[in-house]
Amino acid sequence: MALSGELGTGKTFFTQQLCRFLGIEENVSSPSYVLINLYKGSIPVTHADFYRLTAWEEVLELGLDEMMENRITVIEWPEIAFDLLPENTLHIRFRFSGEAREATINSSVKGA
Numbered sequence: 572m573a574l575s576g577e578l579g580t581g582k583t584f585f586t587q588q589l590c591r592f593l594g595i596e597e598n599v600s601s602p603s604y605v606l607i608n609l610y611k612g613s614i615p616v617t618h619a620d621f622y623r624l625t626a627w628e629e630v631l632e633l634g635l636d637e638m639m640e641n642r643i644t645v646i647e648w649p650e651i652a653f654d655l656l657p658e659n660t661l662h663i664r665f666r667f668s669g670e671a672r673e674a675t676i677n678s679s680v681k682g683a
Contacts, residue, residue, distance in 0.1 A: 573649035573656060576665030581672050582647045585663070586618055589645065601647070606633060615642040622648040630655055 574582040587599040595612035602608040602620045610616040617638040624630060630652040638644055639657070649656065662677045 572643070572645045572661045572663060573653070574645060574647050574663050574665065575649060577667070580665035580667060581674070582665055585665070585674070586616075586645045586647070589643070590616055590618075593643070607638065617642055617644040618647075619644065620647040621651050624651050627651055627655060 574585060576582055583599075583601045590599045590610055590612060593612040593614050593616065595610045595616065597610060599610060599618065600608070602618055603622055606620060606623070608618045610618065619633070619638060621630060635652065635655055646652065646656075659678070664675045664677075666673060666675075
């Protein structure tokens with residue numbers, strides 16, 4: 572899953588709720604500084620944050636292929652890696668809508 576949107580629109584909250592649904596009991600937090608968090612649940616989850624990355628080569632150095640094997644992978648700020656993501660990536664764009672927040676879901680649409 573590729574989660575795009577401004578700061579505070581709900582990307583990490585979405586990931587927390589997804590992990591909770593999958594039975595992950597540990598604290599799910601934004602990996603802004605560590606870049607990747609791994610969680611064990613009924614289905615393992617990789618939670619990545621590419622906000623601080625400046626080049627797609629850095630994404631490759633993190634082992635993008637390995638982080639997507641046999642697990643759900645959620646990437647916040649995926650724009651730098653759009654061309655590296657598999658075609659079956661679910662793209663979710665979060666945004667403010669007045670006082671509320673909304674999400675638009677697209678599959679296989681880069682730059683959603």
